[in-house]
Amino acid sequence: MKNLTLSASFLLLAAFLSACASAPDAAAETAGETPAQTSTEPAQDAAAIRAGSVDTRQIALTQEQRFTAWKTDFIHRAAAKGYDKARVARVINPAKINTLALDRDRKQPEFSKPVWSYVDSAASADRLNKGQEKLSEAEAIFTQVESRYPVPRHILTAIWGLETSYGRIMGNHDIISALSTFAFEGRRSQFGEQQLLAILDMLAAGDVREDQLIGSWAGAMGMTQFIPTTFRDYAVDFDGDGNKNLWDSQGDALGSAAHYLARSGWRAGEPVMAEVKVVPDFDYSLLEGTTKTVSEWTALGVSPISGERWSQDANFLNAKIIAPGGHRGPKLLTFKNFDVIKRYNNSTSYVMGVTVLGEALxxxxxxxxxxxxxxxxxxxxxxxxxxxxxxxxxYSTGGIDGQIGPNTRKAIRAWQKSNGLPADGYMEQTLYQRLMAQ
Ligand SMILES: [Ca+2]
Incomplete structure (x- = not known):
């Protein structure tokens, strides 16, 4: 497969060699983007090609030409959807390929950190102290936000802290370029185009100015890191100055986060998660997303870690149970609000980080x-x-891909069960050694 891809790009490269020489315009536009070490003399290039080494400048030109063709095509398609063609062209044409976005997007998912190192860093002393400062500094804003939306200030502060360290790290990438890069190439082209159209909607509505569109390589913007579709659909001009300024206005940023969570179904006064203990023979297969009421969980041997009993109101709440570190680690009931925060970032570790920091605040x-x-x-x-x-x-895992999903956890549980172990579907190192020795 790899060899096929390599020879295909070599053929493409060869086909473009003459085209590049006769069409330098597209290349000239992005001269600044071309890495310095590739600006070699033509003769040296020819020698390099004869020697069989890769000519990166020519690959860059080829990519640049295809990028220009993508822009033209996108501008036509956006116009066909009813967007103002002149505006689309003005916004899209200056875009440059963001190589960081391209590289990061192609990479395998990061080596997974254990959940506790994520939670520890989320609620670090530094983030906690700065969060407390922010809570008092922006007290008046929080009071206004809470009077309009049901989301409590400690959760909003935790999100603010996790997303951008309270506005300190918002990213300095040109959003149009980053999203155009996704749209142009790779596995996220649909996402990229969808997000670009959202940007065009925002500009047409006058919500933001073009010069504000700076953010992460992945396309998230402002203190609360909204991607454009979220920005378009949920950002609010909370301070009423006519601009949805998630970069500089704490009111706009916090109000928008609260509005987004509220519209995603946030339940006022309900918890996000609650730590529990379980009976020794607890059926750990219930960890796979089963929803039950708190009183049903009680009947299955789940109770508050504190040893107290649930309040009368709590008994009626729906909850799921998780044990992200296996049966030796914390076990938690998660409520509707846990899933609402997941809308913000679809990761159990993230929601736990937000909640642990929020509670600490x-x-x-x-x-x-x-x-x-x-x-x-x-x-x-x-x-x-x-x-x-x-x-x-x-014990079939439904494939060998190195990703631990429901099928693999199910297989682990079946193996654990037949070996008389707590069937939590969690493979610790010691268990792994034991399994491999069988
Ligand atoms: Ca505003």
């Missing part, structure tokens, strides 16, 4: 049980080995 401790910190998460290759071994032993 109001002097509470969301998690008491120690994480199994002595355990080192499995490397990607180990995960594949584990899947291969489980499958060999008759």
């Amino acid at each position: 109001r002097g509470q401790s969301a998690i008491r049980t120690a994480w199994p910190r002595d355990d080192k998460p499995l490397a990607f290759e180990d995960k594949k080995n584990m899947q291969r071994k489980l499958t060999q032993l008759g």
